[in-house]
Amino acid sequence: MGAITLTRYLASRIGQALLASFGVLTIVFFIMRLSGDPTLLLVPEGASLEQIAQLRHELGFDRPLGMQFLSYLGDLARFDFGESLVQRAPVLGIVAERVPYTVALAVGALVVALGLGIPAGIAMAVWRGGIVERALSGFVLAGQSLPTFWSGILLILLFGVSLRWLPTSGSDGFASLVMPSLALGIVAMSTFARMTRISVLDELSRDYVTAARARGLSRGGAVLRHVLRNAAIPVVTIAALEIGNLLAGAVIVETVFAWPGIGQLAIQSIQSRDFLVVQAIVLFVSLVYVFSSFLADLAYVVIDPRIRMGR
């Protein structure tokens, strides 16, 4: 494919990502105003009517909605997420402080998900129709149905309370990361196993596999030498898309394990009525999602030249 089509593809994909980001900002703006008056979300409990009116004016909530929206976009463009009225500090700093914890958790979960999901998916495809596939598909369905707050608690009961191998909560180094990563990773594992299975099955049915087998390569050899490389492409894409889900799933897992990431911060901020912090977290995770799906598409094009033509 020529450079022009590639540029065009890139431009349209960037346009799409920008549009999606704008859409996310708009939806979050309107959700924050669903209750009628956002000032009431932000005032401390027991504030007088005068204080509320003053704050409404300070924050500009007495202006027309269109004006509010424009200044909201303007602030965000300058990375100004406002000031937390509870902690009296810029929201950006409060959230940024917690991001590394959530990233560590997401990476841990991704390791668990890939480490379990991909072998399971390959095994399901290669030993298709047998007892292996049936057992593994039960395992995958179970993973998909597991509420993270239950699997998390079971892990705590087993490794924390009974065996006393791992700390039950908090952030005391690597040991504290093991259980939250497992709880969060098992759900994503199912997605990877399903994707890998379908992807490997697709590749196995192709002519080049038959040709390789005809040349005398064993089935396992064909899988190892040829299939996995091609089957990896869709899985890479899913991995990028899954990052957004892992960050969102962290809300519950971090609460179970008292892990000090943005998920726990979001829930604490709702409890202390610190809504600008909640807003910033939702925006952050959604934009990461939009950006990572953009990167996934980009990776797709780079890895697989066949896709560039736009089918």
Add this chain to the structure above:
Amino acid sequence: MKPRMTIGMAIVLALLAAFAIAAIAAPLLAPFDPLRQSLLLRLKPPGSLLGGRSFLLGTDDLGRDLLSRVLFGARASLLVAVVAVVLSLVVGTTLGLLAGWLRGWVATVVMRLVDTMLSIPAILLAVLTVAVLGPGLLNLVVVLGLTRWPRYTRVAYAQTLQVAELPYIRAAEMAGCGTARVMWRHILPNIAGPLMVVATSEFGLMILFEAGLSFLGLGIQPPYPSWGSIMAGGRQYIERAWWLTVFPGACLFAVVFCINVAGDWLRDQVDPRAASR
């Protein structure tokens, strides 16, 4: 297409029926009032016999019978999931049908909105909206109903585009059927299968969402029981009273697992090509 009803499927459907019966008949089945507290009966382990009364699943930190609370928790689960699924199914399908039938700018606007809604992670969208509106059963149902429609719209749209091209639709139009009649009588029945598959998987997801949001304190409010809120209360007593988290969680897992198995089965029936993959 071979209709397969295995023993495994029969067990799964029986368990789901048991869940529905437990939820609907909770007031008849529960041995005690799920809200009645008793300081003398705090944190009794499962199988406790006290004063001639037995507490099969034990009691919680306020001395309430766990079995009764779990039964009433099934109610909250079923109620929220059914209403949320019906609401989002109706909204999503209507939008998808309209977009697929009218095309043009309507389709562009609707499908852009779908893409955008789907780029905000679902649980965060629900958390933010419930937090703004305030927790509670009604808000929970409304929020889930109004944030979960995009998946239905996507499927209804794609299916409508395909079906609208078929000759019998053109024939119906030429026979003088109005837009509404064509959509309702001729397109909808033909796209219902894939929509049901989405609805089943959403049903399991909504049960997980209700429990998750209640676990976070954003769903059903105490003292009313939900599996999620029972577990949130039990999290504090994890070292002393494992039953408070293990039992409600096991119910939740079992129900969602059965729904997912049933959903896979349904998908294979609706789309035999997917089954053969």
